[in-house]
Amino acid sequence: MHNSTQELIDTFLDKKSDLPKIIVIYGPTACWKTALSIEVAKYIQSEIISTDSRQIYRYMDIGTGKITESEKDWVPHHMIDIIEPDKICSVVDFVRWAIPHIERIICDKKIPILCGWTGLYIDGILYEMAYPETPPDWDYRDNLEEIRQKEWNQKLWDMLYAVDPDYANELEVWNYRYIMRGLEVMEKTGKSKWDSKWKKTPRFDPLFITPYNDNNREKLYSTINSRVEEMFNNWLIYEINYIIEKYGAKCPGLTTIWYREIVDAVEWTITLNEAKSLVQQRSRNYAKRQITWNKRYEYNS
Secondary structure, three states, rough: HHHHHHHHHHHHHHHOOOOOOOEOOOOOOOOHHHHHHHHHHHHOOOOOOOOOOOEEOOOOOOOOOOOOOOOOOOOEEEEOOOOOOOOOHHHHHHHHHHHHHHHHHHHHHOEEEEEEEOOOHHHHHHHHEEEEOOOHHHHHHHHHHHHHHHHHHHHHHHHHHHHOHHHHHHOOOOOOHHHEEEEHHHHHOOOOHHHHOOEEOOOOOOEEEEEOOEEEHHHHHHHHHHHHHHHOOOOHOOOOHHHHHOOOOOOOOOOOOOOHHHHHHHOOOHHHHHHEEEEEHHHHHHHHHHHHHHHHHHOOO
16 A cells, blocks of 8 residues: 555544545456555455445356455455345445445444445445436337347447436446436436436545556556456356356346356357457446546545
């Protein structure tokens, strides 16, 4: 941990606040958030809440880069391995499950640490959110589902990006239910779901820390490529075959990036080398969207 980060934390610890304090370690995939979170947790003797929308799934270890027991270095971690790959975890679900861990950590007179790249999960924890009432339009949703079945999730994401790029950049392509809702809100109200969706009331006083420096973007992309190579060499395809056998190839867990491409290879839609290239490309593209999302945290740092 750099001296500047330590000084930032020390200042935050001494700061008086009306709200409970929380530390948020954020940044795009493969920027070494996990390593920094361990250092910070040991420095302040606290615990970590994972805010990773893929590490919530059991058995999905290699493709998510899930932290190992030895890497935890005795630091308690929460919100990892909490559901089966055939289940869905909404933001509301995640927050409902995470908040009791956070409240218990605060009761122990510690400052909780959030670490992960899923911005919707981070914001869901940081803020009490009041959603506007926009009734569902089931005919419109059925039309979107027909499009999805014919042209897959990417088509829906492209449709959302065309009318609401800010909200589209929040979402992974696989998260089609949120994409559909974003399109529906825009269709019904003419407003972005991001602009109109929440009245935010802060729950915590956050300190935002990131190990990512935008001057090192090429290094980030190189790290992403290397991690993908390592995962392919580390029996990723066997992990996916096990999940397919147990839960089926279309289970929600396997629709996430780094998994759906391998499923296509297993089903002989593409070659394994093509899958690897797609994973690398889509991971770099997703990192770009994460960087855009993360700028909101920089403004609050």
